[in-house]
Amino acid sequence: EPEVTQTPSHQVTQMGQEVILRCVPISNHLYFYWYRQILGQKVEFLVSFYNNEISEKSEIFDDQFSVERPDGSNFTLKIRSTKLEDSAMYFCANQGLAYEQYFGPGTRLTVT
């Protein structure tokens, strides 16, 4: 089965600091996604990315968030100034040929 990887597995940061979450997607899969899951809540969509552009974003994805593919392979989510409520699991996903999505193992972000 194709595999998406994410680093780090756990990130602890202080409120107001910038964090970058990294994802190595499946090669040749063109759609990328970020989701988050606050502890005990549903998985929520953040943003989708195709052809080096954001194709859709949710109301959660405000100006504090940004995404990019800095080197054509890795896919990053940046939170500019973290807030306590940004504490969550962040999942990267790739879309396959049948429009199914393959998720990474997630990064647990803890903002203190």
Place this chain on the structure above:
Amino acid sequence: DAKTTQPPSMDCAEGRAANLPCNHSTISGNEYVYWYRQIHSQGPQYIIHGLKNNETNEMASLIITEDRKSSTLILPHATLRDTAVYYCIVRSQETSGSRLTFGEGTQLTVNP
């Protein structure tokens, strides 16, 4: 995307078949039924999808009723590792690149 309804929880004995139902009475003709699962705090995992025909892969079988208003995911021989939250999601492939919307899902507990 059409709304889905799933029971909040189900139990199954190890080694028996687990049958997870999903209602999607407002499904439209171009919408597929996708199943994902999430084992505690891990990234959601794609299981199977279908349009109108029954489908089977190495993980599960998907039975879709003739009127397509409901479906059943079947895990033929459930193991303890199948304990997870199972999500039924209806989605059009014409909206490639669009978000997955996760509901509450069904918490399946496989008992020894």
